[in-house]
Structures are given as structure tokens and as C-alpha cells.
Amino acid sequence: MSELGFTPNEMMTIAAARALKNDDVCFVGIGAPSAACNVARLTHAPDITLIYESGTIGTAPDVLPLSIGDGELCDTAVTTVSVPEMFRYWLQGGRVTIGFLGAAQLDRFGNINTTVIGDYDAPKTRLPGGGGAPEIASSSGEVYITMKQSKRGMVDKIDFFTSFGHGNGGSDRQDLGITTKGPTLLITDLAIWRPDQETKEFTVVSMHPGVTRDDVQETCGWPVKFAEMVEQTPAPSDEELTTLRDLQARTKAAHEGSGRGKNQFGSQRDG
Amino acid sequence: MSELGFTPNEMMTIAAARALKNDDVCFVGIGAPSAACNVARLTHAPDITLIYESGTIGTAPDVLPLSIGDGELCDTAVTTVSVPEMFRYWLQGGRVTIGFLGAAQLDRFGNINTTVIGDYDAPKTRLPGGGGAPEIASSSGEVYITMKQSKRGMVDKIDFFTSFGHGNGGSDRQDLGITTKGPTLLITDLAIWRPDQETKEFTVVSMHPGVTRDDVQETCGWPVKFAEMVEQTPAPSDEELTTLRDLQARTKAAHEGSGRGKNQFGSQRDG
């Protein structure tokens, strides 16, 4: 806990939660996106629809799932469909307003790599791969990305295009025939970024309390663009912090209580 | 009732029932096919799987349905799936061993017309159309056809190819890339027909008790081919007749009892 009364991770999760609206239909990854979506549901967006790619539609878990297919998701869902139906009727069908993605590597145009570090055919590190991401990125109305900043993660050039953001910027996306908006928001532990209207390069529009421009640049592998007016992200409210911490405490208790281990890699997107 | 103790319709239904095996998966039309399939189930083929195109799989109705989507079919089914799933996974997926079809017009090669009498664009009579038939005819392992003989129904040339049998005969079917057997059996109120191995023309292999070659020819619009050895169809057994009549009596009682009218057009295939 910093002297601010909240951690950068908490700020990231709460800032992401605030970006979600009550009528959003959100395709949720595990870890930070899952926490953010559920904080939104438990605060200002009680009717938000959360979809996990395992087929659970409209879930309202009391504790955070550890995988995208926990039983709790199904128990609290409006309905649970097969995986082919999920990808055909619900994602490809254009029903998802917000796709939430994490990234192992991200570039300034919102292109994401979770496939390999190094060459695809002889990788230095074989990562899990895309899972749902390639089509989440193209079929969701908009894409929100959350990740902790680091020079290893936010890079000048990604090693593999697991999912397409804005390509090399400009109209690259629409030139490929993609009609959805793509990445419209990047929320890190330090700042909120939005793509420039013309170039589509991610631009810092808000920094979290106590964060400096140097902090942002030092943890980013490309020269950071800042908006003309950079705002300060409002600090988490008591309600937001309490909701997030209660959720995490319930989650920890539930998982320990059932013989489950704590998920120490919670920010890893799960398929 | 004839002096034989059974009607030609009863003989037709029972002969069709006999052609079904215990491990068949049968796509069932309404009317005669439905009665035949259920007589088979209630006699020698208790484990036969009956599928109706409304999505009901493995039904065991106590009374015959009046449409392909009666509630009784769902109540007694192993499972009921959506119509797209029925046509994708179950019919096109190659799971159906026997497709049962009726016909308004039939030619000697098992091609069927239930679409129009006259020209398609300016029809003399607009019939219901194909429904499931075009793909039942191509995706079922084999096709059985039942119909009452008449010169209006069994014609030299059908007005429209609603579903494909053996085309102009010979290897026409496989030349089109169809890998299933197509019509392998025609059961009428007078006889049992099978396609000639070479020409694929329907050939009488068995005549029902009391039926003469003239009877068959007089009610058929093409010059009838008879097999070298034409057998006599065994008369219905007591068990077969009792089963069929009990089923029809139960059906009548149930439909009258619930305010339903009697289906006076029972041999019309229903979609």
C-alpha cells in the first residue's frame, strides 16, 4: 500500500471499471479485466452483461473465477451456451460492445502479441497463443486493454500479431475491411491512454494520482505521446476501494476454503 | 376392409415397418412413414431411433403426431435440438441411416416432385415445396419412399425435381458427387419395388397378397418392370395388424379427446 491509500493495481482496476457502462455487453478475460468488470457491476453498472468465452452469458459471480470456466460463472449466468455458439452467435454476431484484452507485448497502435517471443518457427519463448483474442479484437464493438507498464511489455515492435489493433495506424484497420472500432482505451497501472483520432497512436490522456510523465516514459518502450491536456485520474472512491477489496477478500476466502490455491498469476489472460 | 382381412393401406404401412431395423436412425415424415416407423418400434425394432425434423431425436410417441412438431414428440424424445442443429449435425452430419419420403409425383428413378404441377414460374398447382426433402434425399444413408399408386402420382416425367433420386438412372447420382445410396426401396399399397442394380429403375420385387401385375400397371404412369422372381409380400401378422390398429385407435381417441380433429390428410408429408 502506498501513501496514497491504494496500490497502482487497484487504481488500474478501478479506472477500468469506471470505463464500463450499465448497458455494456462485455467479453471478459481473467485477472484484471475480470476484477474490473465485476467492480463495475457491483458499483455503477449493476445491469452490465458479462460474458466469458466458456459460454457463460450474463454472469454475476460472488467471487472472482480463477479460470474462464469456473462453475460459479455458470451457476450465476442468465444462460450457458456451447463454445461454437459463443463464438458464432454472440461474438461474431456483433453482440459484444466491449472486448477486454490483456497483452504480453503491446505496441503503440494497440496491436497485441501473446503468441511467441522471437521467431514463430523457432521461438525464444512459446507463449499460450491467441485463444479468443484475434476475433475478440475484430468483432467486439470496441476493445479495452489493461496491462501493467514495463519496457518488456510495451514495445516498439511486437514479435507477432496475435490480434490486430490499428496496424501501423491511420486507416489501416478499415482498409483491412474491419468495421469495428478496435482499441479505444488502454488502462495501465500508471495512466489512461486513448488513440489519437488521426494517427491512432495511444496517447496519455490521464495519469493516476502521484504518477509523473517520467514514470510513464520509463516503463514504456516507445516515445510516449501526451495529450495537450493530461488530466489526473480521480483517486478511487471509498465505495470503489471497499467493493474491490471486499471482492478480493471473498475470492481469497472462497478459494482457500475449498482447497483451492491462490491464483498468483491473476493478471494472465486465460485463453 | 377387403376379404383379405386388411386394407392395402395397412399392408403398405406394415411392409414399410418391416424394412426398418432395430439400429436404424430414421428421419420420419408424417402420415404413412410415421405410422410405419412406430409400428416397427412397437414390434421388431424396439430400439429404433426416430427423428422428426422439428428437432426431436429418439422419440417414442404413444399416439401418432398430426404434425412434425407435436408436443408428444418432444415429451418422449431423448433430446430436442434446434432446427439448424437438426439439419447441420444430424442430417448433414451423416447420422441418419434411413430418410423416409412421400411424393406428390414420383418417377421410375425415385426422383420426387412436391413443388409444383406445371411450370415453376406459372404453376397450375402450387404444392407445398420441398421442406427437408432435398437434403434428406442426399444426406440420408438410404431413402425409402411410400405412396399410394396412381397414374397422377407415378408419372413418366415429373414436373419439378424437388429431390433427387437416381436422376436418369445409371451412375447419375454418383456423377453429381452424391455419396449416399438414394432411393433403395419404394413401398406402395400394391407392391414393393427396388431399383435395378444397373439402370436404377424401380422394379417390382414383391406384390402384396391379392394384387395382380395388371393392378400394378394400371395405377402406374410408366411401363412397369417386374423382377425375374416376383415374390408375394407376406400378409400382415396378427401382431402387426393389432399393433397398427391399436396405435391408430389410440391416436384417434387422443386427438378427439383433446378437442383435436382427425387428420384426414394423414398421408401428406409435413414439411
Place this chain on the structure above:
Amino acid sequence: MAKFQDLKTAVAENLHDGDTVAFEGFTHLIPHAAAHEAIRQGRRDLTLIRMTPDVVYDQMIGMGMAKKLVFSYAGNPGVGLLRRLRDAVENGWPNRPEVEEHSHAAMANAYGAGAAGLPCAIFRGYLGAGLEAVNANIKRVACPFTGEMLAAVPSVRPDVSFVHAQKADRKGNVLVEGIIGIQKEAVLAAKRAVVTVEEIVDDFDDVHANACILPRWTITAVCEVPGGAHPSYAHGYYERDNKSYLEWDKVAADRETFKAWMKEHVLDAKPEDFADRVAHLRSVA
């Protein structure tokens, strides 16, 4: 997001002259009440999509509402032909609608493709069948791996779909059970979806996890219309009124009889009348 509305308002807000519309339900749960409301409101120039047009479209066609028909089986189930449809197609009375005819497999795939946001569906179909020669919306696509020539049809994307279902919950989620037919696809393929239901219940907590439920945000309007599927049926509520289907064969046989019947049973009637029509068909279950 589903609004609870009376049927008159829901039809007025969602169905317009010239629309492409699907009234769906495969034998089961056919939305007759919604169709009758559309007839009362006098909509015109509609493209009517339905796998099995049966009585519900025979009535709309006879009232001159159809500019075009898209279908795969135009019969009166268990009875025979559709006499108003025949009169329109054979004699042009009251008008001659354009016909786009498919097989069930094609229509089912086309609805599925519509729900899936695709421009077309491919399937193994129409082999040797005559429809391919008379319907320009049946094409062939080669499988890029095997070279097999598969059938292709455009997806179905109605402006509005009407379906009937057993239940909605208080939030507007809709439950369809039994013969679920093409309901889910019809709703998801459409720009707007109006659902009539037998009843509104508090919640679906006791419903199976994998039941066919349409979330409230896939639906435009929910209207409580008990009996709204009559003479079709609602599994668990009332049985199919086979007598009415048989009677229709006589009603539709003559233009004047048809017009008189429509005046009495549709034009001068209202959605609330459907409850009475199924009273004698309600099952104990």
C-alpha cells in the same frame, strides 16, 4: 434492451410498410397474435420470411400484405395446401408476390448465418434439386481444401422478427422450451425482435443452465399475450388446435368466406381474445 409493451404498441413501433419480417416458430409457438395485430394495422409491401408459412402467412398473404415470400415449405401442417398462398401465386389474388424458395436446410443455415453475423451460409445441399435453377440466391462455393462444391445462400437478416415464447422474467429475459425450432436464430438475426409470451415470471432461477434463453438485451419488446400462439401450441400451456387447422382449409378455400372470417376473427378482434381460444386446450401439465 427489452421494453414491456402491449402488443399493439410493439407492432406499431417495430413493423413498418416495406419491412423484411420473420414470424417464426417451427410448428410450435407460432406467433399468431402478433401476426393478427400486424394485419389489423394494415402493413403493406412486406417481405415475409418463414420456413413453414402455414396458416399464419396464408392469412397475411390473403390480406394483400406480402410483396415477397421467402420460405421452404408452404403447407398447412398435417392438412394439405395453403389456399390463399395458392390463389396469390397461381391467380395473382389479391396480388402476385415474388417467391424465393429454399429447402429447410438452406433456411435453417441462412438464419444461423444471420445470427452469426455472416453474409452467407455454406452447406452440402441442393444436390440435383430443381430449386437451384429457379432461385438466383442459391450459388456454389468451392471448399478451398477439398474442392467440393458446396451450396451457398445469403444469410437471413430481417428488419424485425416476431416470436412467441413460454416465459419472460421481470427483467425481460425470454425462455423458449421444447421444440425450440429457429426462435433463437430468428431473434439474433434481426435488427429488432418482438416476443409475445404466455406469462411473466419473477426469475428463471429454477431453469436448466443450458436452456434456450434470450437475454433481455437481444430483444426490443416483450408483450404478455396468453394463448398468443393459437392455433399453434405452447408446450406446458396448451395443445395444438388441430380442428382450427382443418377448419382453415375450408375457410381459405373461398375468397369471400376468407374475408368474412378475417373480419370476425382478426380485424374485429384483439390480442386479449387469444386467452379464450386456448381455454379448452390447456393441459393438466
Place this chain on the structure above:
Amino acid sequence: MAKFQDLKTAVAENLHDGDTVAFEGFTHLIPHAAAHEAIRQGRRDLTLIRMTPDVVYDQMIGMGMAKKLVFSYAGNPGVGLLRRLRDAVENGWPNRPEVEEHSHAAMANAYGAGAAGLPCAIFRGYLGAGLEAVNANIKRVACPFTGEMLAAVPSVRPDVSFVHAQKADRKGNVLVEGIIGIQKEAVLAAKRAVVTVEEIVDDFDDVHANACILPRWTITAVCEVPGGAHPSYAHGYYERDNKSYLEWDKVAADRETFKAWMKEHVLDAKPEDFADRVAHLRSVA
């Protein structure tokens, strides 16, 4: 037609060296017991298909059984990477399997196409994604109506699929509930299908009409193996053993630790051991 067999016999009769095989279950109902039996029987040169290979394929890959991998997400769910898969792909230990990598949407569509008897699936996918350049089984097909270039992948048609389910009835019909994943498609797409179940019940009379049931004639063998999904879970029976997934991260980190673990927990074990492994995870529900 489903035969009731012990797992050892069912695996011996249905899985052969060189087969293309799918062990499916999307997070839920992963058929670990069947995979362990395959490991004990020492099958080789397998093409392993699975959307999310996770721990079950990490074990098979580490044991050198995989000639080729077809997948869309190769991670340890909620934990991180798959260390045996990495060692194989990065270092060729114990061999270097060929990789055919897809997205979830592609795999789900490919299984669906397999179940539907089609040679390929088309979908709106891979737009701008790098996999298209490194996987020859991703092609493009033009929609014949709109010209849109859709992605195409070959259908998945395993020689044999293994799935785990909650229940079979005495006839051999199988019920899958909850997160049903890709189970139905995996079974219907395969030439042979082996199903392990938690229990065998008299009938499914109390099950919802639209539940996911696989009729007995779609299944080759049914084996009663309580706990057979562990460390995955069976909804209504026992919870996911997250500790085991975390533990696997350490076990798989080292080749010798891995081999010792496999000897103790797989090679020297038997299907009956799974019941004990889930005893502490059984839920009250």
C-alpha cells in the same frame, strides 16, 4: 452403439498409434482419466487436437506421444505457461511436434463443421492476425453474394474423441451440463467416441427437454470413472482443484521432476484412483 466398458479396454480398442485424437472439455469436464490411460498404454505419433491443451496435453507431450499439435490456446488456465509444451517446441524435448495453431473461433467452427459433416468452416476471422501467414490451413473464400473475404479452415475430424460427462443412463445416452464447451461437436465430429462419466443413472426422465444429451448411437464406449476429470471439475459433483494446477507449474518446470511425478501419479496409478483425488473437492450441491 455405446458399449459399457472399463476404461483400459475402451482406450485399448479405440486409440491406436498414429491416430488423430481429441481430448476435449473447455476448462470443465476435461477427460484426465482417459488421457492417463492413454499415457499408460504408451500410444505414440498422435496428432493431438484440443482448443486449450493445458495440463492434460502438457503431460502427453512430455511423455513423447505427440507427433503434431492442433490448438488455439496453450496455457495453464489461471496459472501461466505450459512448461512441457514449451520444452518440446523450444528445445525439441523429448521430440519437436509439428504445430498447427488457430484461434478459438476457428477451432470452434472447425469442430462444428466436423460435426456437420462439412469439409471446412467459414467465418469472419483472422483479420490482420499473424497466424494466417504461418498456418497453411487458414485460407480465404469470397462470399458469392457480397464479395467479402471470409476465413476458411478445414473441419476437425478426429479418429477418436475422448470426453468426460456427468451422467450416462443405462442405455448409454450421455448427459453434459453446465459449461458444455465443445463436447457435443467433439463427439459428433469423430469416427469413434469414448465417454467417461461420473455415474450411471437409470434414466434421464427428469432432465430438461433441451439439455445437451448425446444419444447412445453416437458413442462407441461409456466408462464409469468417478472423479475422471480431476484436476478439472464436474459441475454438480466436485470443484476445480486449483492447487493441482498451481502445483503442475512446479512439476513441469523440470524434466526429472516431471518424470518422477508421472511415474507416481500416472504410470503406477489406475482409473479408480481418481475418486480419491476429488474426495475433498466434492460440493454439497
